[in-house]
Amino acid sequence: MRVENRNSAQTLKYGRHEELGRSLRRGLEAAEPSQRKRPLRLIILLMKKILKEKAAKERERKKRFHSRSTKKCSVKPSTVKLKDLTTFERLDIEFDLKPLTLPQLEPYMDEPGTKPEDGRWHKFCLEERDDREYDVNNYKFDPESLRLNVWTGQSGPGVLVIEEIKRKTGPYSSQISQAVYENDFDPSTLNYIYFVDVQNEDTLDFVTDQLYTPSNGVVEQDDEITERYEWEYGSPEFDGLLGTKFGNHVVYLIMGAFKRGTRRIQRVRTWFAFQELQMQFILENIGDHSTDQAEPVKHLATVSKSSSQSDHLTKETHHTKESGGIKRPKRKFSESAAGDKETPRPKKLRRHSC
Numbered sequence: 001m002r003v004e005n006r007n008s009a010q011t012l013k014y015g016r017h018e019e020l021g022r023s024l025r026r027g028l029e030a031a032e033p034s035q036r037k038r039p040l041r042l043i044i045l046l047m048k049k050i051l052k053e054k055a056a057k058e059r060e061r062k063k064r065f066h067s068r069s070t071k072k073c074s075v076k077p078s079t080v081k082l083k084d085l086t087t088f089e090r091l092d093i094e095f096d097l098k099p100l101t102l103p104q105l106e107p108y109m110d111e112p113g114t115k116p117e118d119g120r121w122h123k124f125c126l127e128e129r130d131d132r133e134y135d136v137n138n139y140k141f142d143p144e145s146l147r148l149n150v151w152t153g154q155s156g157p158g159v160l161v162i163e164e165i166k167r168k169t170g171p172y173s174s175q176i177s178q179a180v181y182e183n184d185f186d187p188s189t190l191n192y193i194y195f196v197d198v199q200n201e202d203t204l205d206f207v208t209d210q211l212y213t214p215s216n217g218v219v220e221q222d223d224e225i226t227e228r229y230e231w232e233y234g235s236p237e238f239d240g241l242l243g244t245k246f247g248n249h250v251v252y253l254i255m256g257a258f259k260r261g262t263r264r265i266q267r268v269r270t271w272f273a274f275q276e277l278q279m280q281f282i283l284e285n286i287g288d289h290s291t292d293q294a295e296p297v298k299h300l301a302t303v304s305k306s307s308s309q310s311d312h313l314t315k316e317t318h319h320t321k322e323s324g325g326i327k328r329p330k331r332k333f334s335e336s337a338a339g340d341k342e343t344p345r346p347k348k349l350r351r352h353s354c
Contacts, residue, residue, distance in 0.1 A: 078256030097123035228271035
């Protein structure tokens with residue numbers, strides 16, 4: 001079988017996927033017995049090439065993120081301020097909302113100063129609506145489409161809680177998050193970023209389909225998952241979470257708020273409460289811990305049983321009286337003319353996007 005040019009993937013419509021598929025197809029069509037072993041060898045070479053390219057891209061991404069040089073980075077420091085947003089004609093900003101401790105987060109907001117108890121917390125709601133008129137009797141029209149840009153959340157000393165975000169125009173949502181926190185606190189004090197009731201499909205699908213698997217130590221009993229899982233810095237799961245939309249949001253916020261090479265994400269925690277995904281990103285100054293040289297963890301560790309093991313905690317059992325157990329969202333599929341395809345999730349009024 002003739003080996004394709006290694007640069008051909010760059011000119012194909014579907015890149016390396018099409019290149020591999022073409023080789024597989026030609027391998028199946030090969031009739032001579034002496035040639036039957038060659039497709040397997042080629043497949044192995046192609047798979048090694050793909051894995052090598054992925055590893056190189058990941059190393060380059062990490063290098064750009066942690067490098068102190070900003071010459072090659074397209075993400076510039078953000079200059080967006082909350083007061084500047086008040087000039088937007090259709091943007092409504094509410095500053096005087098009462099901050100509340102959300103039941104989804106309360107059991108895990110155990111670090112000092114992470115609850116709105118001392119009166120220093122603030123709740124914001126920013127919403128920009130399309131001023132076009134629409135027929136309310138048109139059942140095909142989605143009123144949610146009128147909400148062009150939405151940011152709802154709370155800020156406290158060292159904590160940013162994002163309850164709802166949606167962006168179609170204007171500043172990036174990560175810039176809004178940064179502006180909200182900097183309105184009342186110094187950005188260098190930001191240590192925790194929470195996402196509440198995640199509905200973003202890219203992030204939710206990654207967690208439920210790829211992260212929450214038995215191979216990662218996620219145990220499902222009676223259709224319920226009741227643990228909080230902690231994903232350590234440098235692990236494939238950690239990098240995967242950073243590659244989701246909400247992981248991008250936090251990374252861009254850090255790049256917009258801090259000098260390159262001074263701040264990073266230490267770990268990510270995920271759990272389900274009231275059948276909805278909750279996320280916590282923990283930030284740290286680079287050099288504060290020795291995780292720079294830590295080996296990536298391949299699997300989750302067991303439940304910590306002593307306080308001395310708290311730094312390596314990877315999951316905690318938690319039950320809420322209100323929820324009666326935390327259920328993992330079910331995956332539903334339907335047959336279509338194009339083959340098996342995911343049925344879109346029902347639209348909710350609360351929608352997260354980046």
